[in-house]
Amino acid sequence: MPADSVTPYSVEGDVDYEKLLARFGAEALTREQRQRFPDQPLVRRGLFYAGRDVDDFLASEPQSVVTGVGPSGPMHLGHAMVFYFAKRLQDAFGARVYVPVSDDEKYAFKDQTPTETTEYLRENLRDLLAVGFDPALTRIVVDTEDADVVYPLATAFGTDVTHSTLEAVYGTPSNVGQAFYPAVQTAHLLLPQLVHGEHATLVPIAVDQDPHVRVSRDVASKARYPVRKPGALLMQFLPSLGGPGKMSSSEGVAIRLTDDAETVREKIRTHAFTGGRASVEEHREHGGDPDVDVPFQYLSAFFEPDDRELARIERAYRSGELLSGELKDLAADRIAEFLADHQRRRAAIPDVRAELAAYRLTEDERERARAAVGFQRP
Amino acid sequence: MPADSVTPYSVEGDVDYEKLLARFGAEALTREQRQRFPDQPLVRRGLFYAGRDVDDFLASEPQSVVTGVGPSGPMHLGHAMVFYFAKRLQDAFGARVYVPVSDDEKYAFKDQTPTETTEYLRENLRDLLAVGFDPALTRIVVDTEDADVVYPLATAFGTDVTHSTLEAVYGTPSNVGQAFYPAVQTAHLLLPQLVHGEHATLVPIAVDQDPHVRVSRDVASKARYPVRKPGALLMQFLPSLGGPGKMSSSEGVAIRLTDDAETVREKIRTHAFTGGRASVEEHREHGGDPDVDVPFQYLSAFFEPDDRELARIERAYRSGELLSGELKDLAADRIAEFLADHQRRRAAIPDVRAELAAYRLTEDERERARAAVGFQRP
Numbered sequence: 079m080p081a082d083s084v085t086p087y088s089v090e091g092d093v094d095y096e097k098l099l100a101r102f103g104a105e106a107l108t109r110e111q112r113q114r115f116p117d118q119p120l121v122r123r124g125l126f127y128a129g130r131d132v133d134d135f136l137a138s139e140p141q142s143v144v145t146g147v148g149p150s151g152p153m154h155l156g157h158a159m160v161f162y163f164a165k166r167l168q169d170a171f172g173a174r175v176y177v178p179v180s181d182d183e184k185y186a187f188k189d190q191t192p193t194e195t196t197e198y199l200r201e202n203l204r205d206l207l208a209v210g211f212d213p214a215l216t217r218i219v220v221d222t223e224d225a226d227v228v229y230p231l232a233t234a235f236g237t238d239v240t241h242s243t244l245e246a247v248y249g250t251p252s253n254v255g256q257a258f259y260p261a262v263q264t265a266h267l268l269l270p271q272l273v274h275g276e277h278a279t280l281v282p283i284a285v286d287q288d289p290h291v292r293v294s295r296d297v298a299s300k301a302r303y304p305v306r307k308p309g310a311l312l313m314q315f316l317p318s319l320g321g322p323g324k325m326s327s328s329e330g331v332a333i334r335l336t337d338d339a340e341t342v343r344e345k346i347r348t349h350a351f352t353g354g355r356a357s358v359e360e361h362r363e364h365g366g367d368p369d370v371d372v373p374f375q376y377l378s379a380f381f382e383p384d385d386r387e388l389a390r391i392e393r394a395y396r397s398g399e400l401l402s403g404e405l406k407d408l409a410a411d412r413i414a415e416f417l418a419d420h421q422r423r424r425a426a427i428p429d430v431r432a433e434l435a436a437y438r439l440t441e442d443e444r445e446r447a448r449a450a451v452g453f454q455r456p
Numbered sequence: 457m458p459a460d461s462v463t464p465y466s467v468e469g470d471v472d473y474e475k476l477l478a479r480f481g482a483e484a485l486t487r488e489q490r491q492r493f494p495d496q497p498l499v500r501r502g503l504f505y506a507g508r509d510v511d512d513f514l515a516s517e518p519q520s521v522v523t524g525v526g527p528s529g530p531m532h533l534g535h536a537m538v539f540y541f542a543k544r545l546q547d548a549f550g551a552r553v554y555v556p557v558s559d560d561e562k563y564a565f566k567d568q569t570p571t572e573t574t575e576y577l578r579e580n581l582r583d584l585l586a587v588g589f590d591p592a593l594t595r596i597v598v599d600t601e602d603a604d605v606v607y608p609l610a611t612a613f614g615t616d617v618t619h620s621t622l623e624a625v626y627g628t629p630s631n632v633g634q635a636f637y638p639a640v641q642t643a644h645l646l647l648p649q650l651v652h653g654e655h656a657t658l659v660p661i662a663v664d665q666d667p668h669v670r671v672s673r674d675v676a677s678k679a680r681y682p683v684r685k686p687g688a689l690l691m692q693f694l695p696s697l698g699g700p701g702k703m704s705s706s707e708g709v710a711i712r713l714t715d716d717a718e719t720v721r722e723k724i725r726t727h728a729f730t731g732g733r734a735s736v737e738e739h740r741e742h743g744g745d746p747d748v749d750v751p752f753q754y755l756s757a758f759f760e761p762d763d764r765e766l767a768r769i770e771r772a773y774r775s776g777e778l779l780s781g782e783l784k785d786l787a788a789d790r791i792a793e794f795l796a797d798h799q800r801r802r803a804a805i806p807d808v809r810a811e812l813a814a815y816r817l818t819e820d821e822r823e824r825a826r827a828a829v830g831f832q833r834p
Contacts, residue, residue: 182611192612192830222831225607230600233560234570236633244632254622255614257629258636431833452570453600455809 095127095285095314102288104128104312111136116170118383120163125316125379126282130291131309138278142270143167144308145282146178149198150188153205154332155413156316158420159380160282161209167280168215174274175216177206178228178266182221186255203434205335208424213436217443219269221262227444231265231272232258234451238297239264247289260293267294271305272450273443282311303451316379317372321351336421339414346373346410347403353395354402365398366405373409381412473505473663473692480666482506482690489514494548496761498541503694503757504660508669509687516656520648521545522686523660524556527576528566531583532710533791534694536798537758538660539587545658546593552652553594555584556606556644560599564633581812583713586802591814595821597647599640605822609643609650610636612829616675617642625667638671645672649683650828651821660689681829694757695750699729714799717792724751724788725781731773732780743776744783751787759790 099106106128107121114136115121135141143164147157167173179202184195199220206218221228239261244251251257267290270279281291288310295307319331331349333342353367353374368374374395382388391408394400400408427433439447448454477484484506485499492514493499513519521542525535545551557580562573577598584596599606617639622629629635645668648657659669666688673685697709709727711720731745731752746752752773760766769786772778778786805811817825826832 182607185611185615192832196830196832222608222611222826223604223833225603226601229560229603229607233563233600233633236636237563237631239632241629241631241635244635251619251635253615253619254617254635254639255611257619257622257632258614258639261632261636448600452574454570454574455601 093285093315098285098288099128099312102285102292104130104288104310105132107132107311116166118163118166119378119380120159120313122385123378124314125159126163126311126313128285128312129280129310130295130312131278131307132280132311134306135278135280135309140174140274140277141167141171142174142176142274142277142279143282144176144178144267144270144279146180146266147202147206148180148183149195149202150184150190151198152334152336153202154334155376155380156284156332157205158209158335158416159316160313161206162380163282165209165211168212172215173280174270175211176266176270177211177216177218178269179203179206179218179220180259180262180266182255182262183259186253186259200430201336204424204427204430205420207427207430207433207437208335208420210423211437216437217269217273217439218434218437219266219439224439224444227269227439227447228262228265230448230453231269231451232261234303234453235264235268235294235297236261238300238302239293243293243296247293260290263290264294264297267291267308268298268303268305269447272303272447273439276304276306278306279308280311281308282313284315285312286315288312317351317375319345319349319351319372321370321372333413333417335417335424337417338421339410339418342414342417343407343410346406346413350406350409352402352406354405358401361401362398365396366400366402368392368395371395371402371405373406376409377412381409381416471663471693476663476666477506477690480663480670482508482666482688483510485510485689494544496541496544497756497758498537498691500763501756502692504541504689504691506663506690507658507688508673508690509656509685510658510689512684513656513658513687518552518652518655519545519549520552520554520652520655520657521660522554522556522645522648522657524558524644525580525584526558526561527573527580528562528568529576530712530714531580532712533754533758534662534710535583536587536713536794537694538691539584540758541660543587543589546590550593551658552648553589554644554648555589555594555596556647557581557584557596557598558637558640558644560633560640561637564631564637578808579714582802582805582808583798585805585808585811585815586713586798588801589815594815595647595651595817596812596815597644597817602817602822605647605817605825606640606643608826608831609647609829610639612681612831613642613646613672613675614639616678616680617671621671621674625671638668641668642672642675645669645686646676646681646683647825650681650825651817654682654684656684657686658689659686661691662693663690664693666690695729695753697723697727697729697750699748699750711791711795713795713802715795716799717788717796720792720795721785721788724784724791728784728787730780730784732783736779739779740776743774744778744780746770746773749773749780749783751784755787755790759787759794 145164164175184190291310298305298307351372353371355361523542542553562568669688676683676685729750731749733739
């Protein structure tokens, strides 16, 4: 086993992102590609660092973005960043956004009760609606609630996901739900093309989820269906508050989308890993290290969009002028501002189910997707 | 590998039915059990020869019978016998009959195009409707069309079907659809209890399909859901026309439910394996052997309900009085009579889809089944 082990189900050790590209067969984003994306910190500052078929996506009309969530807990900052990035692509390009919500995965992989899944699902849907996607261009698909589409598609694709591919990509599954899930993921990623015809799809995704994309590309390449291989935009892990590693809602302390300003400040003050020195005197003399400082990483990744302001913060921190506690508070303020906007929209949704209706696949879209893989009511 | 290998996917060699019971852990039907079933040749004459939890079924109120079909070709006599048996249980006991139609399985296991599956599905549904089940007590569930129920249930049960169970019962799957299918089968077999509350379920099934029942019993025994283990009524194989072995629509010549009298006669005359002698003289002198004679087996299994008439035929054949050709014609007549009735009802269905509506799960039933395994719309 390599020193770093990265699969969809675990991330261990320090991650060598360049090595992952070689191992997975993806390509680093070029400067020219970055510039063709709508301006956004995640792309500009490089948290999105690599991709597959990115040029195809940038040149395509129409374009679709697929980015999902599994209801395994409250949504945290890492989720929000990707969803708001997808909204940015929608606003700038008119891209369709498909959001698969994989409650089924939680049965196969998590020791989570149906009641918990139901609760997380409701809260996750509320967060998704609060992002403010355009309902005309956005579809939210809940695997078990939209099983009339998801299951026939997964059934069709399941034939092309061999057991040996499964073993090679994911290892031996524990149960048959785990075995089938890659076919469901493939259904998610090919769905926009089945509904709207062949076009370029981009999947902005943390690098550990890339195997799902590779499986769907493998299925698409068999040319049974009128689809292109989904492209990917691969993201480095946003560090967890406590330091390097993947931010996860299920371990450690994460900032939730429902945290108020006070809670954000408290979590960052108490838990954030900093690049500061042991004492104020030492910090003033030698300066801090923004490269390992988690509050700075959050600002850089997403929450301080102004390059000049970010550079000013970085200089002040390196010089020792800005203390760790001050940097923490600065990051907390920016994050709390972002969350306040999100929470305002979140609170303005009186009825999640009623609001969701505008984001669900229409009967016609369902019929087209099923027909595209050969299911027609005789 | 034993001389006879019996799995849901292949039957090879001569089958020792007693040995199968020991291997699978089922029990031979007792005379008393046979007598408690409504009188029907399949039970009385022993093609149904063993079972699991049969007493529980016979004593239960309500009772459900689950018997499915996979649209891999036109339906043949073997299918009809089991469906008409289920109707007999419905007429006599008021049993609910659930008929899962597993079009999804054909994607995972068959090299069959979606167009073929759609065509077979339509014809199979027409045959099912022609049986004349009571729509108030009968539900026909097509896996991909009723995926809003089947997929959530299979998702819930998939957690409890471990990969090691899968390997032990079925061997290594070729693709992930095959891996998941036992969870779908479990959904079929537990569905009546999820809709109507805990009660006894009987699965009349060819002995090679017993592993599906065993997997569902294993899931039921984990006591996560309010269900009893499904019972089984195990059937010996009806020989194919050409002789011993499983009758299958996909190999050899089978009598289809749409064959007219002339075709039935022609198929039996041309293809039926007989217990007759090489010449008429020899036959007159030594007599025929009904034990290996396929036309006689068909009469005995199902198509000659009158015991005295069957005994008369057997005596006449053994004595040499009845020739093979005469026995063939006699069987052909009985089968053609049966099929004429079936085909009359079949032809009287103007619109399969319209007719099917009365046999589909209601919204309320769907909701109850999903809720029973924990899926509720938040």
